[in-house]
Amino acid sequence: xxxxxxxxxxxxxxxxxxxxxxxxxxxxxxxxxxxxxxxxxxxxxxxxxxxxxxxxxxxxxxxxxxxxxxxxxxxxxxxxxxxxxxxxxxxxxxxxxxxxxxxxxxxxxxxxxxxxxxxxxxxxxxxxxxxxxxxxxxxxxxxxxxxxxxxxxxxxxxxxxxxxxxxxxxxxxxxxxxxxxxxxxxxxxxxxxxxxxxxxxxxxxxxxxxxxxxxxxxxxxxxxxxxxxxxxxxxxxxxxxxxxxxxxxxxxxxxxxxxxxxxxxxxxxxxxxxxxxxxxxxxxxxxxxxxxxxxxxxxxxxxxxxxxxxxxxxxxxxxxxxxxxxxxxxxxxxxxxxxxxxxxxxxxxxxxxxxxxxxxxxxxxxxxxxxxxxxxxxxxxxxxxxxxxxxxxxxxxxxxxxxxxxxxxxxxxxxxxxxxxxxxxxxxxxxxxxxxxxxxxxxxxxxxxxxxxxxxxxxxxxxxxxxxxxxxxxxxxxxxxxxxxxxxxxxxxxxxxxxxxxxxxxxxxxxxxxxxxxxxxxxxxxxxxxxxxxxxxxxxxxxxxxxxxxxxxxxxxxxxxxxxxxxxxxxxxxxxxxxxxxxxxxxxxxxxxxxxxxxxxxxxxxxxxxxxxxxxxxxxxxxxxxxxxxxxxxxxxxxxxxxxxxxxxxxxxxxxxxxxxx
Numbered sequence: 001x002x003x004x005x006x007x008x009x010x011x012x013x014x015x016x017x018x019x020x021x022x023x024x025x026x027x028x029x030x031x032x033x034x035x036x037x038x039x040x041x042x043x044x045x046x047x048x049x050x051x052x053x054x055x056x057x058x059x060x061x062x063x064x065x066x067x068x069x070x071x072x073x074x075x076x077x078x079x080x081x082x083x084x085x086x087x088x089x090x091x092x093x094x095x096x097x098x099x100x101x102x103x104x105x106x107x108x109x110x111x112x113x114x115x116x117x118x119x120x121x122x123x124x125x126x127x128x129x130x131x132x133x134x135x136x137x138x139x140x141x142x143x144x145x146x147x148x149x150x151x152x153x154x155x156x157x158x159x160x161x162x163x164x165x166x167x168x169x170x171x172x173x174x175x176x177x178x179x180x181x182x183x184x185x186x187x188x189x190x191x192x193x194x195x196x197x198x199x200x201x202x203x204x205x206x207x208x209x210x211x212x213x214x215x216x217x218x219x220x221x222x223x224x225x226x227x228x229x230x231x232x233x234x235x236x237x238x239x240x241x242x243x244x245x246x247x248x249x250x251x252x253x254x255x256x257x258x259x260x261x262x263x264x265x266x267x268x269x270x271x272x273x274x275x276x277x278x279x280x281x282x283x284x285x286x287x288x289x290x291x292x293x294x295x296x297x298x299x300x301x302x303x304x305x306x307x308x309x310x311x312x313x314x315x316x317x318x319x320x321x322x323x324x325x326x327x328x329x330x331x332x333x334x335x336x337x338x339x340x341x342x343x344x345x346x347x348x349x350x351x352x353x354x355x356x357x358x359x360x361x362x363x364x365x366x367x368x369x370x371x372x373x374x375x376x377x378x379x380x381x382x383x384x385x386x387x388x389x390x391x392x393x394x395x396x397x398x399x400x401x402x403x404x405x406x407x408x409x410x411x412x413x414x415x416x417x418x419x420x421x422x423x424x425x426x427x428x429x430x431x432x433x434x435x436x437x438x439x440x441x442x443x444x445x446x447x448x449x450x451x452x453x454x455x456x457x458x459x460x461x462x463x464x465x466x467x468x469x470x471x472x473x474x475x476x477x478x479x480x481x482x483x484x485x486x487x488x489x490x491x492x493x494x495x496x497x498x499x500x501x502x503x504x505x506x507x508x509x510x511x512x513x514x515x516x517x518x519x520x521x522x523x524x525x526x527x528x529x530x531x532x533x534x535x536x537x538x539x540x541x542x543x544x545x546x547x548x549x550x551x552x553x554x555x556x557x558x559x560x561x562x563x564x565x566x567x568x569x570x571x572x573x574x575x576x577x578x579x580x581x582x583x584x585x586x587x588x589x590x591x592x593x594x595x596x597x598x599x600x601x602x603x604x605x606x607x608x609x610x611x612x613x614x615x616x617x618x619x620x621x622x623x624x625x626x627x628x629x630x631x632x633x634x635x636x637x638x639x640x641x642x643x644x645x646x647x648x649x650x651x652x653x654x655x656x657x658x659x660x661x662x
Contacts, residue, residue, distance in 0.1 A: 157299020298570025
C-alpha cells in the first residue's frame with residue numbers, strides 16, 4: 001500500500017504564509033508594551049520612584065491617570081484622520097513604521113528615569129503610548145490586505161495568540177529582572193528590553209508585508225492632508241451607505257466596554273478582595289499563556305473548513321459550565337488553607353486596634369515621653385485627616401514616643417516626611433527591634449526633598465495575635481509626624497500548586513468530554529459563524545461577571561482568571577476580523593481608525609459604573625454584575641447587524657476601486 005504524496009506548497013502559498021507570519025509577529029512585538037509598560041511594571045515604578053518627590057501617592061496616581069487620559073485622547077483624535085491619510089497616500093506600512101519608532105524610542109529612554117523624574121517619565125510615556133496606539137491602528141488596517149477573506153478570523157486570532165505569547169514571555173523575564181538586579185536597575189532595564197523587543201520583532205513585518213495598493217496621483221491643487229480630510233468628511237456624509245458597519249461599531253462599543261472594564265480593573269478588583277500583588281501578577285501571566293491556545297481555538301470556530309470545530313465547541317462549552325460550578329463548589333467544601341478562603345477579620349477592643357485604619361488621634365495610640373506633642377487638625381493643616389506631631393528635644397534619644405497594641409499580623413505606620421525634618425526613628429515590636437527586608441533594625445528616615453504625607457512602613461510579626469509597636473527617636477533633635485495607623489486584614493492561605501492541579505485536571509476531563517461528545521455538538525458547530533462565535537464569548541463573559549460577584553476564595557479567583565483567558569483573545573480577534581470583512585480594503589486605514597476610537601473609548605462607561613457602585617455600596621461587587629447588561633445590550637445589537645449586506649457593500653467598493661486602478 002502506497003501513501004499519497006504530501007501536497008506541494010506553491011511559491012505563491014509560501015509567500016502568503018510568510019506574510020501572515022510576519023504580520024502576526026508584530027503582535028508578538030508590541031504586546032510587550034501592553035504587559036510591562038501599561039499593566040505591570042511602569043505604573044508601580046512611576047508611583048514608587050519617579051514620583052517619589054510628589055506630596056503623596058494619591059498625587060502620583062492622579063498624574064498617572066492624567067497621562068493615560070491625555071495619551072488616549074491624542075490617539076483617538078489622530079486615528080481617523082491618520083487612517084484616511086494612509087488610505088489616500090497608500091502608506092499604511094510606512095505610517096506603521098513611523099509610529100513604531102515614536103513608540104520604541106521613548107520606551108527605551110525610560111531607562112534613564114530616576115527618583116523624582118516624574119515629568120520626564122510622564123512625557124516619555126505619553127509619547128510612547130501615542131506611538132503604540134497609532135501603530136496598532138495601522139497594524140489592524142493591514143489585516144484585510146494580508147489575509148484572504150476566508151482566513152481573516154484565523155489570522156486575526158493567531159495575531160492575538162502571538163501577542164499573548166510574546167507579551168507573556170517578556171513579562172516573565174522582566175519579573176525575574178526585578179528580583180535579580182538591585183534597586184531600580186531591574187525595572188529600568190525592563191523598560192529598555194521592551195523597546196528592543198518591540199523593535200527587533202517588528203522587522204519581519206517590514207521585510208515581508210508589502211505596502212498595500214499603488215500610489216494614486218492626487219487631483220491638481222490637492223495635498224494629502226486636504227484629500228484625506230475630504231474623504232473622511234465624505235465617509236460620514238455617506239454614513240447611510242455604511243449603515244451596517246456603523247451599527248456594528250455601536251454594538252462593539254457597548255459589549256467591548258464591559259470587556260475592557262474586566263481587563264482594566266481586574267487587578268484593582270482582586271486587590272480590593274484581598275488578593276496579594278504576587279497572586280495578581282501570576283494571574284496576569286496565566287491569562288497571557290492560557291489565552292494562546294484558546295485564541296487559536298476561537299479563531300477556528302467559525303471556519304467551515306476546520307475539521308475540529310465541533311471538538312473546540314464542546315471543549316469551550318464544557319469550560320463554560322464546569323469552571324464556575326467546580327470553582328464555586330470548591331470554594332465551599334475544600335479546606336480553607338488549600339483554597340485561600342477569606343479568614344475572619346481581626347477584632348479590636350478597648351486596648352488593641354483591630355483590622356482597619358485609625359487616625360493619629362485614636363485614644364488607643366499612647367503618646368509618651370517629654371515631647372512637644374501637638375494634635376494638628378485637618379482643617380489647620382489643609383489635609384484630609386488629623387495627624388500627631390512631635391519635636392524631640394536634644395538628648396532625648398531612645399525615649400519612647402509612641403506605642404500602640406494591635407491584634408493581627410501586620411501593622412503599618414503612616415507618617416509624613418519633608419525638608420524640615422531630620423533624624424531617624426527606631427521601631428520596636430514587642431520590645432525587640434523590628435527588622436527590615438534585609439534583616440537589619442528598621443529605621444524610619446523622615447528627611448525628604450519635598451513634603452509627602454501617608455508614607456508607610458510595615459511592621460510584621462512572626463504570627464498573628466496581640467503585639468505592641470513602639471516608636472522612639474534614634475537621634476536627638478528629630479521631628480516626627482504621625483498620620484495614622486493601619487492594621488492589615490488576615491492573609492489568605494492557599495496552595496497554588498493544588499489549585500492549578502485541579503484546574504489542569506479539569507481541562508484533561510474537558511478534553512475527554514469534547515472528544516466523546518464532538519459528534520453531538522457537530523450540528524451546533526456547523527451553524528457557527530463569526531458573529532455567533534462572538535456571542536458565545538459574550539455568554540462566557542457574562543458567566544465571568546456573575547462569578548466575580550460571588551467569588552471569595554483563591555480557587556474561585558484562579559478559575560475566574562482561566563475563564564477570562566478562554567475568551568479574551570478570541571472575542572477581540574473575531575471582533576477585529578468581522579469588522580475587517582465589513583470595511584472596504586481601500587478605506588481600511590480610515591475605518592480602522594474609527595474602530596480604534598471605539599476600542600479606546602469603550603473603557604469609559606464601565607469604570608464609571610465601578611466608581612458609582614463604590615460610592616453607593618462601598619464595594620465593586622454590584623458593578624461586576626452590572627456588566628452583564630453591557631453584554632446583553634451589545635450582543636442584542638450585534639444580532640441586528642446585517643452582516644451579509646455590510647460585506648456586499650465592502651466588496652462592491654473594492655471592485656470599483658480595482659476597476660479604477662486598472
